[in-house]
Amino acid sequence: MTREFSDELLSAYLDDQLTAAERAEVEAHLAADPAARQMLDELRALSGEVRSLPAHRAGSDFANRVVAAALAAKGQQPQVAAAPRRAWLAATVAALAATAAAIAIVVWQPFAGETNIAQPLSPIDQALASIAEQLPGQDEAIIVRVRVPAGMNPSQAVDLALASAGIQQRSPADTASGAIEVGAAYRKHLGEKFAAQPGVPNPALTAGTAPVVDAVFIEATWEHVAAALTELMATTATLPEVSPLATIAAARPTRAGQTGGEAEGTEPLPGSAAAASAEFAQRLPAIMYRVEKSAAADRPAAPATAIDAQRRVRVLVLIETLP
Amino acid sequence: MTTDDPQLIEATLRGDSAAYSTLVRKYQDRLLTALVHVGGSREEAEDVAQEAFVQAYLKLATFAGGSSFYTWLYRIAFNAAISRRRKRRGEASLDQSREASGSEPADDSESADERLLRRERAVQVRQALSQLAEEFRSVLVLREVEGCDYDTIAEILDLPVGTVRSRLHRARLQLKEQLLEVLAEKTRTAPGGTKD
Numbered sequence: 001m002t003r004e005f006s007d008e009l010l011s012a013y014l015d016d017q018l019t020a021a022e023r024a025e026v027e028a029h030l031a032a033d034p035a036a037r038q039m040l041d042e043l044r045a046l047s048g049e050v051r052s053l054p055a056h057r058a059g060s061d062f063a064n065r066v067v068a069a070a071l072a073a074k075g076q077q078p079q080v081a082a083a084p085r086r087a088w089l090a091a092t093v094a095a096l097a098a099t100a101a102a103i104a105i106v107v108w109q110p111f112a113g114e115t116n117i118a119q120p121l122s123p124i125d126q127a128l129a130s131i132a133e134q135l136p137g138q139d140e141a142i143i144v145r146v147r148v149p150a151g152m153n154p155s156q157a158v159d160l161a162l163a164s165a166g167i168q169q170r171s172p173a174d175t176a177s178g179a180i181e182v183g184a185a186y187r188k189h190l191g192e193k194f195a196a197q198p199g200v201p202n203p204a205l206t207a208g209t210a211p212v213v214d215a216v217f218i219e220a221t222w223e224h225v226a227a228a229l230t231e232l233m234a235t236t237a238t239l240p241e242v243s244p245l246a247t248i249a250a251a252r253p254t255r256a257g258q259t260g261g262e263a264e265g266t267e268p269l270p271g272s273a274a275a276a277s278a279e280f281a282q283r284l285p286a287i288m289y290r291v292e293k294s295a296a297a298d299r300p301a302a303p304a305t306a307i308d309a310q311r312r313v314r315v316l317v318l319i320e321t322l323p
Numbered sequence: 324m325t326t327d328d329p330q331l332i333e334a335t336l337r338g339d340s341a342a343y344s345t346l347v348r349k350y351q352d353r354l355l356t357a358l359v360h361v362g363g364s365r366e367e368a369e370d371v372a373q374e375a376f377v378q379a380y381l382k383l384a385t386f387a388g389g390s391s392f393y394t395w396l397y398r399i400a401f402n403a404a405i406s407r408r409r410k411r412r413g414e415a416s417l418d419q420s421r422e423a424s425g426s427e428p429a430d431d432s433e434s435a436d437e438r439l440l441r442r443e444r445a446v447q448v449r450q451a452l453s454q455l456a457e458e459f460r461s462v463l464v465l466r467e468v469e470g471c472d473y474d475t476i477a478e479i480l481d482l483p484v485g486t487v488r489s490r491l492h493r494a495r496l497q498l499k500e501q502l503l504e505v506l507a508e509k510t511r512t513a514p515g516g517t518k519d
Binding site: 007008010011042043046047049050051052054055056057058059063064065067069070071074156157160 | 356360380468499
């Protein structure tokens with residue numbers, strides 16, 4: 001009389017973790033039982049699914065942070081060793097800006113000898129660093145261009161990136177978020193640059209700019225914005241191309257008489273404490289926006305200074321399809 | 324500089340912090356990936372990875388070399404992750420699965436749409452994985468993501484090999500069930516509802 005076959009042997013067979021006797025038993029069972037063969041196929045497919053989960057990469061500064069924390073811990077400085085992520089994230093963002101400056105130094109002094117400053121930055125880190133250098137002030141917003149491969153609709157990628165970064169999308173009809181004002185300020189800025197008049201065709205503007213396929217306003221901490229842009233680049237781009245276009249003046253919306261409590265509805269009012277802590281995005285009609293074909297940022301790069309990852313920024317992301 | 328673990332460890336113990344930095348760089352992505360899949364968010368996984376590397380540095384003199392450095396490191400990290408999760412048991416993990424969709428390099432032979440579909444599938448698998456009990460998720464990650472053999476899993480989790488074998492099989496069966504539930508839920512909530 002043979003003992004009952006245990007299904008768990010199939011898993012171990014799949015993993016090549018059986019003794020020779022057990023392997024022989026499984027193979028005999030598989031030869032006789034189609035259901036067992038089907039289960040083995042399903043286990044194999046499942047295993048493949050988990051194995052193909054994407055890998056995660058630590059940030060370029062991770063090792064430096066770890067070693068600094070380890071050395072500090074050994075030197076009886078627990079406050080550094082125990083620093084939570086948000087604290088060192090601020091340092092990372094600052095380091096990112098500093099490293100961008102370091103890249104410039106290396107470019108200008110290519111034979112200056114060995115340096116410990118400039119580690120190679122990934123294209124994504126470089127793009128973020130170039131934006132981080134020009135983060136807007138309180139009453140400013142930064143316009144960022146993202147170029148995606150032709151033939152794809154980036155809307156789904158944008159949705160995934162925003163959700164992944166924990167940024168909620170507001171209704172496009174929300175007129176109180178400040179998004180529309182930022183969009184209008186950018187269009188005015190572009191019109192002034194090309195001496196365009198409202199409603200009058202301007203060949204220079206048409207020739208010098210390209211249409212966009214998606215326009216998204218984000219108001220969030222720099223940490224959240226950077227996470228969303230990173231995800232967007234990782235998802236859409238074979239060659240990430242994200243660059244700041246301009247920094248424009250656009251006052252934040254305020255509500256008179258708002259001294260406490262919230263207005264009707266569940267959305268926090270812009271300017272309220274709740275709004276200040278909510279990360280949000282809002283789609284704008286892409287047809288109303290264009291980007292310069294060869295634009296450099298209008299404002300010179302600011303000197304690299306420490307950037308607080310929790311600094312709240314407003315970003316208008318304009319997505320253009322690569323020719 | 325050498326990338327051989329024993330030499331890097333020896334150099335670290337002599338006070339060469341650059342050697343430890345090389346060790347960290349060698350294993351940081353592998354450890355981070357495993358920790359994200361074990362169930363923490365990306366943010367928490369980075370915290371735990373950092374904590375583990377710091378602890379490993381402090382305890383390095385006690386590393387006897389009976390197992391590989393990575394197995395030893397992983398055990399430190401795994402215990403730290405479990406300890407954290409037990410402190411805040413019950414938190415929703417859906418956001419973790421969304422968040423942890425990964426950032427693998429793009430495959431040039433794959434279209435953008437194919438990449439989106441693959442990422443969506445990865446999110447579903449992650450979501451199903453996150454629904455498993457911790458004991459099942461850990462053993463699955465160690466086997467499928469880390470590629471550990473049963474003996475190593477037993478060493479890391481401090482379990483008999485027989486338990487690893489049975490638990491892994493049950494984990495796979497549960498993952499299959501969860502994946503079917505995730506797919507069914509997706510079909511129910513998709514625009515237009517269910518399709519025949």
